[in-house]
Amino acid sequence: MIAALIFLAIVVAIAGWWLSRQRLFSKPWLETGNAGLAPGTEAINQPASKVGLGVFLAVVGALFALFFSAYFMRMEFPDWRTLAMPRIVWFNTGALVLSSIALQMAVVAARRGRLQALRQDLLAGAAAAVIFLVGQVLAWRALAELGYFATSNPAYSFFVLITGVHGLHMIGGLIALARTAVQSAGGEVTERLRTGTELCATYWHFMLLVWVIIVALLAGWLNEFADICRQLLV
Amino acid sequence: MADATPQAVDNIPPAEVPEVELYHPKSWWTKYVFSQDAKVIAIQYSGTAIAIGLVALVLSWLIRLQLGFPGTFDFITPEAYYQFITMHGMIMVVYLLTALFLGGFGNYLIPLMVGARDMVFPYVNMLSFWVYLLAVLVLVASFFAPGGPTGAGWTLYPPQAITSGTPGGQQAGILLMLASLMLFIVGFTMGGLNYVVTVLQARTRGMTLMRMPLTVWGIFTATVMALLAFPALFVACVMMLFDRLLGTSFFMPALVEFGEQLEYGGGSPILFQHLFWFFGHPEVYIVALPAFGIVSDLISTHARKNIFGYRMMVWAIVGIGALSFIVWAHHMYVSGMDPYFGFFFATTTLIIAVPTAIKVYNWVLTLWRGDIHLSLPMLFAIGFIVTFVNGGLTGLFLGNVVVDVPLSDTMFVVAHFHMVMGVAPIMVIFGAIYHWYPKMTGRMLNEAMGQFHFWVTFVGAYAIFFPMHYVGLVGVPRRYHELGDATFVTDSLHSLNAFISVAALIVGFAQVVFMFNLFWSLRYGKESGGNPWRATTLEWQTPETPPIHGNFGKDLPIVYRWAYDYSVPDAPDDYLAQNDPWPQKAPASEAAS
Numbered sequence: 001m002i003a004a005l006i007f008l009a010i011v012v013a014i015a016g017w018w019l020s021r022q023r024l025f026s027k028p029w030l031e032t033g034n035a036g037l038a039p040g041t042e043a044i045n046q047p048a049s050k051v052g053l054g055v056f057l058a059v060v061g062a063l064f065a066l067f068f069s070a071y072f073m074r075m076e077f078p079d080w081r082t083l084a085m086p087r088i089v090w091f092n093t094g095a096l097v098l099s100s101i102a103l104q105m106a107v108v109a110a111r112r113g114r115l116q117a118l119r120q121d122l123l124a125g126a127a128a129a130v131i132f133l134v135g136q137v138l139a140w141r142a143l144a145e146l147g148y149f150a151t152s153n154p155a156y157s158f159f160v161l162i163t164g165v166h167g168l169h170m171i172g173g174l175i176a177l178a179r180t181a182v183q184s185a186g187g188e189v190t191e192r193l194r195t196g197t198e199l200c201a202t203y204w205h206f207m208l209l210v211w212v213i214i215v216a217l218l219a220g221w222l223n224e225f226a227d228i229c230r231q232l233l234v
Numbered sequence: 235m236a237d238a239t240p241q242a243v244d245n246i247p248p249a250e251v252p253e254v255e256l257y258h259p260k261s262w263w264t265k266y267v268f269s270q271d272a273k274v275i276a277i278q279y280s281g282t283a284i285a286i287g288l289v290a291l292v293l294s295w296l297i298r299l300q301l302g303f304p305g306t307f308d309f310i311t312p313e314a315y316y317q318f319i320t321m322h323g324m325i326m327v328v329y330l331l332t333a334l335f336l337g338g339f340g341n342y343l344i345p346l347m348v349g350a351r352d353m354v355f356p357y358v359n360m361l362s363f364w365v366y367l368l369a370v371l372v373l374v375a376s377f378f379a380p381g382g383p384t385g386a387g388w389t390l391y392p393p394q395a396i397t398s399g400t401p402g403g404q405q406a407g408i409l410l411m412l413a414s415l416m417l418f419i420v421g422f423t424m425g426g427l428n429y430v431v432t433v434l435q436a437r438t439r440g441m442t443l444m445r446m447p448l449t450v451w452g453i454f455t456a457t458v459m460a461l462l463a464f465p466a467l468f469v470a471c472v473m474m475l476f477d478r479l480l481g482t483s484f485f486m487p488a489l490v491e492f493g494e495q496l497e498y499g500g501g502s503p504i505l506f507q508h509l510f511w512f513f514g515h516p517e518v519y520i521v522a523l524p525a526f527g528i529v530s531d532l533i534s535t536h537a538r539k540n541i542f543g544y545r546m547m548v549w550a551i552v553g554i555g556a557l558s559f560i561v562w563a564h565h566m567y568v569s570g571m572d573p574y575f576g577f578f579f580a581t582t583t584l585i586i587a588v589p590t591a592i593k594v595y596n597w598v599l600t601l602w603r604g605d606i607h608l609s610l611p612m613l614f615a616i617g618f619i620v621t622f623v624n625g626g627l628t629g630l631f632l633g634n635v636v637v638d639v640p641l642s643d644t645m646f647v648v649a650h651f652h653m654v655m656g657v658a659p660i661m662v663i664f665g666a667i668y669h670w671y672p673k674m675t676g677r678m679l680n681e682a683m684g685q686f687h688f689w690v691t692f693v694g695a696y697a698i699f700f701p702m703h704y705v706g707l708v709g710v711p712r713r714y715h716e717l718g719d720a721t722f723v724t725d726s727l728h729s730l731n732a733f734i735s736v737a738a739l740i741v742g743f744a745q746v747v748f749m750f751n752l753f754w755s756l757r758y759g760k761e762s763g764g765n766p767w768r769a770t771t772l773e774w775q776t777p778e779t780p781p782i783h784g785n786f787g788k789d790l791p792i793v794y795r796w797a798y799d800y801s802v803p804d805a806p807d808d809y810l811a812q813n814d815p816w817p818q819k820a821p822a823s824e825a826a827s
């Protein structure tokens with residue numbers, strides 16, 4: 001459960017940092033009137049949707065961290081063999097990086113109020129993400145043709161499982177992106193459109209980060225890390 | 235003590251919380267069925283949870299009939315027995331307690347108590363309920379599926395959960411169970427986002443974190459935990475679905491079944507146990523923390539005394555929440571783990587007892603020399619303290635590896651967790667219903683029926699679970715359909731078992747009276763007025779009772795004090811509401827509304 005615990009430690013650190021600024025040592029029974037209205041202890045001054053996305057990403061992060069934990073634990077068994085990564089995965093990774101870049105450019109365009117550029121960037125981002133998904137389907141087929149059936153190598157099962165869950169999250173993201181793109185068909189860059197673009201970009205960067213870890217994991221680059229952790233535990 | 239001086243209240247500008255765009259229901263359907271109002275969603279959640287909980291109650295009678303009078307009921311075959319215990323446990327833990335505390339009380343109380351008009355994402359909140367309802371329906375469907383529901387035990391341990399010897403293992407039962415759990419988790423996540431972000435974002439002016447009622451602290455922390463813990467169950471469910479449907483071997487070792495070698499090989503059942511308990515242990519505190527919070531408010535209100543050690547209570551809630559993520563393996567002492575591993579988990583397990591004990595002391599010290607009103611909520615709150623201490627002490631036994639090894643998988647464990655996670659939180663739920671029913675309906679629950687309900691439930695629960703500890707100590711294992719002719723099973727043990735079963739039936743009957751009371755008082759209950767308990771928290775200060783859509787009047791309340799100003803010297807009344815600016819006058823904007 002190392003991966004999950006590391007992830008939790010990060011969450012605890014962030015939550016602890018925030019809580020430490022909430023005057024948890026104050027004595028509320030002595031403070032009446034507006035003495036309690038110290039700056040920084042009010043409701044968070046951000047759009048609810050951004051805070052909501054942050055919390056949601058914590059949940060998604062926990063989900064993937066647990067998959068990674070399961071992967072590490074299953075790795076210790078003798079029937080384990082590292083997966084030969086299908087080549088196309090590298091191409092897909094590139095597509096996902098481009099997709100993230102496009103959305104970051106969309107954010108910049110939205111902040112500057114350049115509607116035309118915003119539309120193009122959103123579409124480019126979506127297109128790259130679709131290419132990524134199509135590429136993933138090809139990757140699964142390539143593996144299936146190699147004859148790695150579910151029963152033959154647990155690493156293959158994990159590949160299907162983890163990239164599948166990641167893909168589902170990308171599809172969900174695409175739906176949100178589509179809604180933002182529809183909004184951008186209007187005449188101007190509204191506050192809502194800007195927030196929507198920012199939310200999509202944040203989500204995309206996060207999914208890219210998750211993807212990079214997935215690839216590192218499946219390609220076996222983290223095996224040594226896993227060994228170190230194991231030695232720490234035993 | 236410089237910060238004790240109240241500054242001039244007139245400085246506070248009127249509520250600066252931006253007015254949210256409230257959605258306005260246009261038809262009966264959107265007002266009462268597809269409603270986005272957290273209060274309606276709360277009632278929908280509670281109603282569904284209680285309905286499915288009654289199914290689990292009936293299942294518990296069937297379990298007890300078999301254990302108390304083995305061989306008498308032909309229809310309780312071993313398969314049926316396993317199905318009963320599985321569904322009983324799973325429904326009670328997930329679909330009743332979790333849903334009722336977070337979906338029910340969370341939805342009703344969070345916006346009202348923090349002074350918000352509604353949850354921040356009302357539409358997602360509505361979806362949350364409908365996905366939950368779907369999860370419940372899928373679960374119910376498994377009762378009617380060929381082969382019936384799964385009989386794998388609520389822990390669903392592989393490999394047996396998906397092998398053919400287990401009821402539902404190779405049929406629809408386990409599939410529907412896993413699907414239902416996954417739906418539940420998706421639905422809960424939608425709701426959970428709302429509860430968390432509402433507390434973070436929608437607190438009214440003056441409602442700092444350290445002025446929130448402990449109820450909100452408890453529900454908030456439990457929700458954060460649930461958001462992080464449920465993914466573990468989700469991962470376990472997906473991987474088991476893969477094993478069962480696609481033939482992968484995540485959890486499945488090489489197996490021979492009825493002389494035939496199965497396709498599986500190399501998987502690790504222990505991996506599942508890790509994932510399950512990584513969810514499972516936080517889950518017990520997901521149920522406990524809201525109960526902790528609510529009971530603090532009940533005790534303070536009904537003893538007319540401020541809560542003892544508020545800060546400590548908050549720290550303890552947060553501390554327990556964090557610690558409970560690193561104790562999960564105390565459920566796996568007998569799984570053949572490394573002794574050092576066991577030592578680590580025994581240590582963390584016992585450490586978590588410290589903040590828990592602090593909370594118990596603080597409840598008792600709040601009662602100490604308080605003006606205790608033995609109202610129904612107070613009775614249930616005291617019932618909670620007693621049963622919780624009882625269950626916590628047996629937890630200390632089980633937390634030590636050497637003591638746990640002989641006790642594991644006996645009825646002693648069953649007695650432990652029923653005391654601490656069954657009876658105790660249910661006591662709080664009852665207390666909370668008696669406490670907040672007047673706000674939800676404008677009428678009091680009938681006192682006589684309530685007294686009957688309390689005494690039968692409290693005494694009855696002890697009659698059931700206290701002897702059960704002894705049954706476990708003698709060595710009776712859990713999850714056995716019949717004990718057979720073992721020498722340690724004496725006649726007196728049999729009569730003890732029969733006694734427990736009779737008590738269980740009686741306690742069950744008392745719940746029928748409670749259900750009747752809920753409906754009866756809707757029509758005939760005494761009118762309660764807006765604040766029958768003279769409580770301080772914001773939900774009691776709404777202009778209408780029951781609160782209407784939008785909760786508060788034209789202006790949101792401004793909060794001037796914490797939630798526990800009872801019996802303040804010199805104050806005009808024996809309580810000061812959170813939005814009462816005493817000793818100053820109300821600012822103009824508030825007085826006008």
Ligand code: HEM
Nearest residue numbers: 518522564565587626629630632633642643647651654655
């Ligand atoms: C003082 C704190 C506690 C300690 C030290 C403790 C310890 C333990 C241990 C070691 C077990 C495993 C027993 C075994 O299977 O052999 C256990 C089981 C259990 N505990 Fe606790 N516990 C504590 C508090 C709680 C609380 C507060 C709850 C719920 C609100 C709870 C609910 C459960 C449940 C549901 C099980 C049984 C799960 C199963 O096997 O089906 N415990 N406890």
Ligand SMILES: [Cu+2]
Nearest residue numbers: 515518564565
């Ligand atoms: Cu536990």
